[in-house]
Every structure is written in C-alpha cells, then in structure tokens.
Amino acid sequence: MSGFDKLKANLMKNAEFAAIYNEKKPLRNFIDELIDLRVEKGMTQKDLSELTGISVPNISRIEAGKQNLSYQMMYKLVSALGGKIALTPKADNYIKLSEEAAQLLTELSEQADTTPEEFLSSLIVKAAKDHTVAGVKD
Numbered sequence: 001m002s003g004f005d006k007l008k009a010n011l012m013k014n015a016e017f018a019a020i021y022n023e024k025k026p027l028r029n030f031i032d033e034l035i036d037l038r039v040e041k042g043m044t045q046k047d048l049s050e051l052t053g054i055s056v057p058n059i060s061r062i063e064a065g066k067q068n069l070s071y072q073m074m075y076k077l078v079s080a081l082g083g084k085i086a087l088t089p090k091a092d093n094y095i096k097l098s099e100e101a102a103q104l105l106t107e108l109s110e111q112a113d114t115t116p117e118e119f120l121s122s123l124i125v126k127a128a129k130d131h132t133v134a135g136v137k138d
Helices: 002-010 015-040 043-054 054-064 071-080 099-111 116-137
Strands: none
Touching: 002 015, 002 043, 015 054, 043 054, 043 071, 054 071, 099 116
C-alpha cells in the first residue's frame, strides 16, 4: 500500500472526512474523465477554451476542482469534446465499459435487434439460470 493509500485509509476513518470525500467523489470522477477526454482528443485547455468560450483560467479551475459546475457548464464542455454526460441516481447500477467493449456491446445488441441494456440483461439472466442448473447437477 502506498503512502497516499495509507493516508487516505486513515482519513476515511474520520466520519466527517469520509462524508465529504464520498460527496465529492462523483464530481472528481467527472473532472478526471473530462481531462482524459480532452487529452485523448489532443486538446489543450486553450483549445477547449476557444471551442466553448470559457476562459482558460476558468477551465483550469474546473479541472483543478476549484470551481462549481452547473449542468449547463458540464454539458458545454463535454459536448465540445464530443462526449456525453450520464447522470443517474442509481450509481451503484452503473458500469463503465471500455471503448472496445461498448462498441462490441452495441454491435451484438443490434444483431439481436434489442437495446444494449436489454441484451446485457438477457445474458445475465441466462448466465444465472445456467449457473443454477449447473449447481443442481453437481
């Protein structure tokens, strides 16, 4: 375990720190993914500023987590980068797929003439049934 991981583990024992950390984690994840998307596109903060009309200092503060973000601001930044925003109150049911896996899921669901969600759900149900049947045979 790294020094940072030890420090974080100790800090997480403090209920107040843990509450703030958990409250801010989705925003930090959004910011990390926003930066990743900008870098993947080979763009600088200045490039993003020119596309969005948001000043470079504001983009810098956003990426540092030092500026509050409205949904409109999030949408403007993500749209300029060709991305999409996924907001859900059921974050525990959310799984992030790699680009390759997402593309494959899209192709397979189109072949099955269903949505990606329905396709995955049917696979999970089938796997659970197969597992139950296999368990009974053992």
